[in-house]
Amino acid sequence: MKQIGTVRAIPHPGDKVQNMDNTVMTWVHALLFRCRQCSGPLTLQVTSDERNVEQIDGALHQLICDCGWEGTFLGVQALRHWVAPWGDLGTWG
Numbered sequence: 601m602k603q604i605g606t607v608r609a610i611p612h613p614g615d616k617v618q619n620m621d622n623t624v625m626t627w628v629h630a631l632l633f634r635c636r637q638c639s640g641p642l643t644l645q646v647t648s649d650e651r652n653v654e655q656i657d658g659a660l661h662q663l664i665c666d667c668g669w670e671g672t673f674l675g676v677q678a679l680r681h682w683v684a685p686w687g688d689l690g691t692w693g
């Protein structure tokens with residue numbers, strides 16, 4: 601996949617939520633934004649213990665576009681917000 605722009609997420613400290621089998625399920629939230637300067641696509645990937653989109657939607661995310669624009673979006677401002685199961689990060693790689 602082609603990397604578009606450089607994005608970094610502001611960490612979201614929070615308590616680990618455990619499933620009934622005591623493993624921490626990780627979810628990947630992928631958000632698509634439109635750059636406010638060049639209207640190009642900006643993507644953001646955030647891992648979370650929460651499948652629920654509300655925590656990500658309610659948080660501010662800092663993004664940097666190839667055009668030089670840098671700023672923040674609320675998650676809820678994303679054009680699209682996908683969530684995918686990612687398993688336990690500790691057992692991957």
Ligand SMILES: [Zn+2]
Binds near residue numbers: 665667668
């Ligand atoms: Zn831009």
